[in-house]
Amino acid sequence: MAATIQCILEEISGVEDPVEELQSLKTALLAIPASALRESVSGQRLDVIFSLLDSNNRAQVELCVDILERILLALSPVHLVQNYRAELQSGLAHPNDTVKILALTQIGRIVEHPEAITECLNNHDVLRAMILCIKEEKMSVAKQAIHSLSKISHSKPGLDKLFKSDLLDVLKDVMTTSDIIRYRIYELVVEISSVSPISLGYCANSGLFSQLLSELTGDDVLLRATAVEMVTTLAHTQHGRQYLAQQGIMDKISNMIRGAETDTLSSLYLPGLVKFFGTLAIMDSPQQVCEAYPTFLNKVFEMTLDPDPTMIGVALDTLGLLGSTVEGKQVLQKTGAEFKAVFSRMSQLAASGATELRVRSLDAISQLLTLQPEHQTEDLLSLTESWFHLLSNKPMEMICSISTQPFPELHCGALRIFSAVAGQLWGQKMMMSTPGFMEFILDRSSGQTKEAKDAKFELVGSLVGSSTAAEILGSPNYMRLKTYLREGPYYVSAVASVSTEGAN
Incomplete structure (x- = not known):
């Protein structure tokens, strides 16, 4: 098969319009099992395929990308950085988005490899070009750039390169492009910060994190909502939650929930605030979070009665999340008549609400009623049974219907x-x-x-x-x-x- 690939590559280099030959090469490559592909292609030079990327013929470029995706994935990151570093760097500036994504993806593989990453970190232009890709109009290009750059942060040399060189200035300069691009940089910062306490420390020291946190109370409510979403992502890690607590973010978001009652635009960011505390509760302790921030649970209960379907949906999802744990069930049960009224409201929505809300109600109810065998104590079985009877006078017939x-x-x-x-x-x-x-x-x-x-x-x-x-x-x-x-x-x-x- 290696001989066949070599023959096709030679044919491609000798024709003016190589689309047909490229299609034959693609077919031949797809016929080779992934396990055998490396052996078949490792000795081949791909210069001709890379050179054909410089074309206005879209079909030709896309075939080249498909071929290179298949071949490069079979090659080791060390082989890539030793043989195709210049070609991948060139791909970062290519006018075609699929070529950019190909280059970013392969460089992402290189920086994950302990032996290959050094070559990449020593190439300032490659890293700068990756950062500039975050500004690309096509979101898929920016997403891949963020993903590949975040992999650099898995090592101390990578963190040093991003945050202790003039690349930090490049990041900050890119941020000034627009609100959208600024939030893409925040997304990169959050992704890097989520890796480890050390990476979070680098991001915090860079000043980028304090800038993100200041956006929580900014004048633009849409940007505020996006900032809350990003902070919630960080809250999925223990070191992230500790940092947010040290910065007083939990108290700040609790105050924002309280202040939302007098803000006519609160519906744009309030769901995000509630999701933030829902994440905290499920990651740490429902009881501790609900006791420390009673505004959170009170607001969730209020939202189930809100006429806005968006508010109702978030409340239902949050109640299901809380009620999926034994501790969460007990917290809800302690509220007594308040939760009974909410559960009855969930039953009404499940029976006769809009279709999407019916589905979300049913899912939340199933989470609230689920009890693993190891948790089936007399008290908890009594609790779930009493909740089931709150659904209707004839709950079995209701759900059957x-x-x-x-x-x-x-x-x-x-x-x-x-x-x-x-x-x-x-x-x-x-x-x-x-x-x-x-x-x-x-x-x-x-x-x-x-x-x-x-x-x-x-x-x-x-x-x-x-x-x-x-x-x-x-x-x-x-x-x-x-x-x-x-x-x-x-x-x-x-x-x-x-x-x-x-x-x-």
Whole structure:
């Protein structure tokens, strides 16, 4: 196969319009298994393919990119930096976006490699060109530039190069291009800061982080909303949360939630503030966060009653997130009548809201009702059962009704609620006392989409996996469910066909 590739490369170099030959090379490369590709191409020179990138023929350029993607990925980062450094650097300034992305992607591989990165760090022009790619109009180019640059920060020499050389001035200069570009640099800073406490220290010392944090209280509410989103990303790491706490950001965002009541434009950034505390709660401790910042949970409850669907949706997602943990369930239960009213509102939305809100309500309810076997204490089982009864006077019939509606997303949402309670003793008892419910579970004709079949299979798995299922459901039902599970989610029973040829 290597000889074939060599022959095609020679043919390409000898024709004026090489599109057909390039297509043949692409086909030949796709026919080689990935595991064998490196051996087939490592001895080949790709100069002719790189030279053909300098063309106004879009089809030719795209074929060259497809070929180079396939070949370069098979080559080691050390081989790339030793043999194609100049070509990749040239690609960063190419007018075609796909060529830029190709170059950025391969340089990203190089800087990840401990032996190859030194060559790259010593090439100031390459790093500067990567930073300038963040200004590109095409977002996909900027995203790849951010991603590849962030990989440089995985080593101390890389951090030194970005933040202790004149490249920091290049970053700051690029930031002045526009609000959009400034926030792309912030995105890079947050991505680098998330790697480790050391990388966060470099970003903080550069002054870029304090600039981002100052945007939280800026006059432009849209920029404020974007800043909150970026700060939330940092909150996913423990060292990030510690830094934000040291800078007083939690208190600042709590005050922003409180002040949102008198701000007519708060709907633009309030969802982000709530998501920030939702992330904190799930990453650290729902109880500590809700006790330290009571404004957060009060606002979530308020938002479920808000007429704005965006506010309702964020509130539902946040409640589901909080209620997915045992500690979160207990925090919600402690609010007493407040949460009961909210849960009833969720039930109303699930039954008769707009379709998107119905789906999000069903998902939140299923998270609130889910209880892993190791957490099924008497108190917690009593809690989830009491919540289930808040749904309706006849909660089983209500969820069954939703599951039979001709909307796949609602059907699956209802099945997820049944899966949530299927592993709990009280849930199994309610299922057995509901006429026709076991037949509904075992009926493979209901819900024909892949998602519906998967959701039904998950429900069956929840029942069969429960230690109490065999006793509560009875041996015949339990065995039928085990058979369903063994056959898989997409099983179709064979129907015997009878030939009627010649019959009158």
